[in-house]
Amino acid sequence: MKFRSQRVAYLFFASALLLLVLQLVFGFIMAFAHMGFDGLHDYIPFNAARSSHLNLLVVWLLSGFMGAAYFIIPEEADRELYSEKLAIIQWAALNIVGVITIIGFQFGFWEGRKFLEIPRELDYLVVIDVLLFIFNIGMTLWNGKRFTTTSIVLFVGLTAAALLYLPGMITFDSQVLDSYFRWWVVHLWVEGVWELIMGGIMSFLLIKLTGVDREVIEKWLYVIVGFTFLSGILGTGHHYYYIGTPDYWLWIGGIFSALEPLAFLGMALYAVSMARAGGMRHPNRIALFWTVGCGVMSFVGAGFLGFAHTLPQVNLWTHGTLVTAMHGHMAFWGAYVMVVFAMISYAMPQLTGRKLYDNWVPEWAFWIANVGIIGMTGAFAVAGVAQVYMERKVGMDFLDVQEAIEVHFFGLTLAGCLLTLGIGLYIWNFIQYGLPSDEALESGGA
Amino acid sequence: MLSKSQARWFFVGGTMFFAAIFIFLTVDSLREIPARQNQDQMTADVVRGKFIWERENCMGCHTILGEGAYYAPELTQVVKRRGAEWIKVFIKDPEAMFPGRRRMVQYDFSDDEISDLIAFLTWIGEIDTNGFPPEPDLAPAVVVASASMASSTAKPAYFTTICIACHSVGGTGGSVGPALDGVGNRLTANELDRWLADPPAVKPGTAMPKLNLPDATRSELVQWLVTLK
Numbered sequence: 001m002k003f004r005s006q007r008v009a010y011l012f013f014a015s016a017l018l019l020l021v022l023q024l025v026f027g028f029i030m031a032f033a034h035m036g037f038d039g040l041h042d043y044i045p046f047n048a049a050r051s052s053h054l055n056l057l058v059v060w061l062l063s064g065f066m067g068a069a070y071f072i073i074p075e076e077a078d079r080e081l082y083s084e085k086l087a088i089i090q091w092a093a094l095n096i097v098g099v100i101t102i103i104g105f106q107f108g109f110w111e112g113r114k115f116l117e118i119p120r121e122l123d124y125l126v127v128i129d130v131l132l133f134i135f136n137i138g139m140t141l142w143n144g145k146r147f148t149t150t151s152i153v154l155f156v157g158l159t160a161a162a163l164l165y166l167p168g169m170i171t172f173d174s175q176v177l178d179s180y181f182r183w184w185v186v187h188l189w190v191e192g193v194w195e196l197i198m199g200g201i202m203s204f205l206l207i208k209l210t211g212v213d214r215e216v217i218e219k220w221l222y223v224i225v226g227f228t229f230l231s232g233i234l235g236t237g238h239h240y241y242y243i244g245t246p247d248y249w250l251w252i253g254g255i256f257s258a259l260e261p262l263a264f265l266g267m268a269l270y271a272v273s274m275a276r277a278g279g280m281r282h283p284n285r286i287a288l289f290w291t292v293g294c295g296v297m298s299f300v301g302a303g304f305l306g307f308a309h310t311l312p313q314v315n316l317w318t319h320g321t322l323v324t325a326m327h328g329h330m331a332f333w334g335a336y337v338m339v340v341f342a343m344i345s346y347a348m349p350q351l352t353g354r355k356l357y358d359n360w361v362p363e364w365a366f367w368i369a370n371v372g373i374i375g376m377t378g379a380f381a382v383a384g385v386a387q388v389y390m391e392r393k394v395g396m397d398f399l400d401v402q403e404a405i406e407v408h409f410f411g412l413t414l415a416g417c418l419l420t421l422g423i424g425l426y427i428w429n430f431i432q433y434g435l436p437s438d439e440a441l442e443s444g445g446a
Numbered sequence: 447m448l449s450k451s452q453a454r455w456f457f458v459g460g461t462m463f464f465a466a467i468f469i470f471l472t473v474d475s476l477r478e479i480p481a482r483q484n485q486d487q488m489t490a491d492v493v494r495g496k497f498i499w500e501r502e503n504c505m506g507c508h509t510i511l512g513e514g515a516y517y518a519p520e521l522t523q524v525v526k527r528r529g530a531e532w533i534k535v536f537i538k539d540p541e542a543m544f545p546g547r548r549r550m551v552q553y554d555f556s557d558d559e560i561s562d563l564i565a566f567l568t569w570i571g572e573i574d575t576n577g578f579p580p581e582p583d584l585a586p587a588v589v590v591a592s593a594s595m596a597s598s599t600a601k602p603a604y605f606t607t608i609c610i611a612c613h614s615v616g617g618t619g620g621s622v623g624p625a626l627d628g629v630g631n632r633l634t635a636n637e638l639d640r641w642l643a644d645p646p647a648v649k650p651g652t653a654m655p656k657l658n659l660p661d662a663t664r665s666e667l668v669q670w671l672v673t674l675k
Contacts, residue, residue, distance in 0.1 A: 033517065038549060045551045046517045047506020112503030114514055149450075173493045175570060176483045179513060180475070215450060222453035229461040233468045242578030243511045246478045250576060252471070316580050320512030320520055387516075395582030397620075398519040399547050 001350045003074040005081035007436035010351055011091045012067025013344045017427050019060035019098065020337075024420055026053040031416060034402075034409040044106060051105045051117040057332065058115065059098040064340030065197050066094070066133055069154060071347050072204045073137045076151035077144025082136050090132045097125045113178065115186045116168045123169050130162045149218035150203045153225060157196025164188050176244035183239040190332075191235060191260060191302075195228040195267075198298070198339045202271065205291045205346055210278025217274060224266040231259035238310050242319055250312045257310040261303030264335070271295030284349060286362040290342035293370065297338055301330025301377070317392045322405075323384035330377040341426065348433045353440030362429045369422025375415025383408035482574040495566025498559055507550070510570060512578055518550065520579055525568045529607040533564055535657060536611075542655030543611060544622065602666045608657070609667075615674065623654060630675040638668045 001007065029040055029049045038046070074081050081087060101118050104110065110117040118126065141147065141155055168185035172178040203221040207214050237253020271292045282288060305327040309318040318324070345362065349355050356362070383405045390401040499505075505514035510521050524533065536543045537560055540550035555563070601615075612622035619625075633641070642664050645654040659667070 030517075036548070041549050041551075045507075047503045047515070047551075050506045050515050050517070051503060108501075108503070110503055112500040112505050114505050117503065117506075149454075173496065174479075174483060174485075174488065175496055175499075175511065175566075176479055176573065177476075178496075179511060180472075180479075219448065219450040219453045222450070222457045223448070226453070226457035226460050229457070230464055233461070233464040234471075236468065237471075240475070242575045243513070244479060244483045244573040244575055245475050246482070247576050248471075249475075316578060319578060320509035320514070320516070322516050325516060389584070392580070393582055393584040395585040399544065402548060 001071075001075075001347075001436075001440055002078075002442065003080045004438065004441060005084040005087075006071050006074050006347075007351055008081065008084055008087040008091070009067040009071035009347055010436045011088065012063045012070065013347070013430070015091070015095050015098075016060040016063040016067065016340065017344075017430060019056050019063065020423065021427070022102070023053055023056035023060065024416075024423065026050075026056065028413070028416060031409050031413045035406050035413065036403070047112075048105050048108075051110055052102050054115055055101060055105070055117055056098075059094070059101070061332075061336050061340060062130075063091075063094060063098075064336075064343070065158065065194075065201075066091075067347075068197075068201050068340065068343040069133075069137050069158060071343070071351075072154060072201065073140050073144075073151055076146070076148045076204070077141050078146055079140065079144050082139035082143065086132060086136050090129055090136065093125070093129045093132075097122055097129065113168075113182055116182060120169065120171075123165075127162070127165065127169075130165070134159055134162055148214070149221060150200055150207065150214075153196050153203070153221060154200030157193045157200055160193040161189055161197065164193060179243045180240070180245065183236055187236045187239055188233070190335075191232045192229065194336065195232070195263065196225050198294075198335055199225050199228070199267070201339050201343055202267065202291060202294065205287065205342055206271065206274045206278075208346065209282045209284065209288045209291060210274045211281070212274050212278045220266075220270050220274075224263055224270060227259075227263040227266055231256050231263060235260045238312075238315065241312050241315055254310070254312050258307060260310075261299065261307050264299040264303030268295040268299040283355070284346060284357045286357045286366065287342055287346035289363075289366050290338055290345050293366065294334060294338035294342055297330065297334030297370070297373075299334070301327070301332075301334035305330055305377070317388050318384070321384050321387050321392070322380055323388060326377055326380035326384050329380060330373060333373045344430065348430065351436040351440060352433045353437050354433055356429060356432055361425050361432070365422050365425035365429060367422070369419055369426065372415050372417070372419030372422055375418060376412055379408050379412035379415055383412070484569070484572050487569055487572065489565065491562045491565035492569040493566075495562035495564070495569075498555075498563055499566060502551075502553060511573070511575060518548070521567060521570070522573075522575065522579055523571050525564065525571050528611075530564050530568070531604070532607045532611065533567070534560055535608055537563070539655060545653035547622075600670075602663070602670050604659070604663050604667060605670065612654075626671065626674060628674060630672040633671075635668050635672050638671050639664065642667060 026044075026049045029044060030046060030053060032038070033041070033046050033049070040049075070081060070087055097118075101122055104119065104122075105117065109119055111119055137155060137158070141151055144151075164185055167181040170181060172181070199221050203217050206212065206217050210217075234252055234256035237249040238257040240249035240253055272295060275288055275292050309315055309323050309327065345357065349357060386405050386408070387401055390396045390404065391398060499510075504510070504521075507515050507518035508521050509516065512520065512522070528536070537553070537555060540552065605615075609626075610619040612620040614620060614625045615627055629638075641648050642657070642659060644656050645652050646656060
């Protein structure tokens with residue numbers, strides 16, 4: 001690492017991985033319940049497990065993004081972080097809010113709105129926390145020696161993500177309006193501004209790992225995030241097909257969300273071609289694995305599988321079925337989990353001065369985890385398509401259908417074990433690296 | 447070849463342009479939504495029901511308007527599908543209605559809360575959703591035939607809304623409890639009456655719940671059941 005204050009990223013990465021482990025635990029609880037083993041029903045009913053699973057994902061990814069920003073922004077701005085102390089306070093606050101949220105969920109302290117279950121009182125704390133974060137990296141950039149496209153895209157993405165949290169904090173009497181503005185947060189995050197964050201992180205990693213000229217990489221970054229918003233903003237319409245909104249959303253949402261894969265295809269081509277152009281000579285191959293893997297898997301999960309059920313003719317039947325879970329799992333994995341893992345894989349040798357990327361542990365972690373998530377996606381796909389045909393097309397009873405597809409959740413659980421093994425190896429590698437060390441200053445170099 | 451500043455303009459210009467269209471369409475949607483959601487029918491009960499729905503995180507298992515989790519049934523049309531009476535009985539003791547199957551949390555709602563929830567779900571079912579959820583289009587033709595047959599016989603309303611969830615007559619209905627064809631040959635009116643009043647008292651461990659039927663409903667059911675020969 002170039003600057004001492006970059007080490008604060010370690011805290012965010014460590015707590016991100018810890019929360020990810022918890023997310024997996026709740027995932028298994030739900031998979032077992034779907035198989036008919038709901039022994040925990042009286043203590044952790046499905047809705048509590050589900051909310052915990054989703055919100056742990058959101059909080060740990062945000063923690064990963066923040067860690068990435070604290071690592072990238074000083075390097076791009078070519079100066080120390082504005083305030084390391086503020087960053088630590090902000091880290092502690094984020095974790096406290098996260099822990100209270102997850103404990104609160106087990107006692108029904110929540111808002112029953114998918115993805116935004118964090119209760120309103122804690123929403124304010126989240127906002128304050130994120131403002132502190134934005135202020136810290138904003139001041140670092142403002143006082144920095146240079147403005148790079150990578151840092152600006154990352155900063156704009158993070159700031160827009162903070163602003164877009166606000167529509168989710170308005171109370172509506174009407175379920176239709178509630179839903180309408182809930183998607184401003186959820187959709188415009190994951191299919192909008194989070195892609196800026198992802199693009200910014202990816203661009204930083206490609207610059208460092210491939211040695212391709214910054215101007216070239218950043219030019220294509222603009223093109224890709226341009227496509228993201230070109231398709232993604234009006235693509236919000238694919239959530240407005242059947243919730244009581246006007247019918248023009250059927251074709252607007254259909255057309256623009258059909259274009260959304262282009263942005264992800266761009267990401268994939270971007271990562272692969274830059275890696276090829278650079279000859280993949282960087283010794284930290286594993287960070288490049290995750291970076292290129294992120295481009296490819298986000299295209300498959302978010303782009304291709306999203307397209308598979310986004311057209312209104314298809315979505316009429318698949319809306320609100322396990323088909324959505326199929327797309328969701330690989331999309332979040334490919335686009336956001338992998339970019340955070342790529343960042344951690346790149347940053348850890350820099351932070352600690354230990355070069356532990358060249359052994360079997362991180363490499364097997366990459367392959368096993370990816371095979372696991374592909375298996376899970378397959379299990380969800382089979383269960384989802386079967387559900388659509390039996391329940392929606394033929395009209396069988398919901399519970400009869402669920403019992404018929406229980407076996408696919410056994411497959412899901414097996415694949416989930418592989419994913420967990422892969423993530424376990426990844427975390428083991430993370431622990432082996434140890435803590436950030438001042439000896440690593442300037443020694444790493446890209 | 448595309449320059450970096452052109453690429454930047456593509457990003458900034460494209461984003462502003464499509465954001466502007468999105469805002470415009472949002473304004474238009476907000477104008478049309480009141481009619482599509484029957485704003486005039488959004489009574490205080492409906493709104494209270496919505497907040498109960500949120501308070502209990504019903505979306506954590508069910509979907510509504512297709513949104514939520516995939517562990518429990520889609521509820522957009524539940525009032526039309528099951529009827530308000532059925533929901534009232536079901537929600538007081540969900541496990542009793544589907545013994546041994548996937549469980550729902552026992553909420554101990556008050557009667558007022560239940561009627562607010564039903565008001566909310568009734569209102570949801572009337573929203574113009576562009577055709578969601580769709581009617582099953584591959585449904586076997588026999589379902590249509592038996593549905594028309596069911597309407598031609600004079601079943602008590604309670605039977606067609608509640609009992610049918612578990613029992614079948616003439617091939618229509620649930621399979622949790624035994625089919626009731628010919629039940630009039632097996633049981634007398636007295637036996638049926640005693641059974642319906644309190645099934646677990648007659649046969650401890652039975653899956654059939656005590657439904658606390660009003661006397662009039664119970665005798666109407668008994669009189670009809672004995673005719674099933």
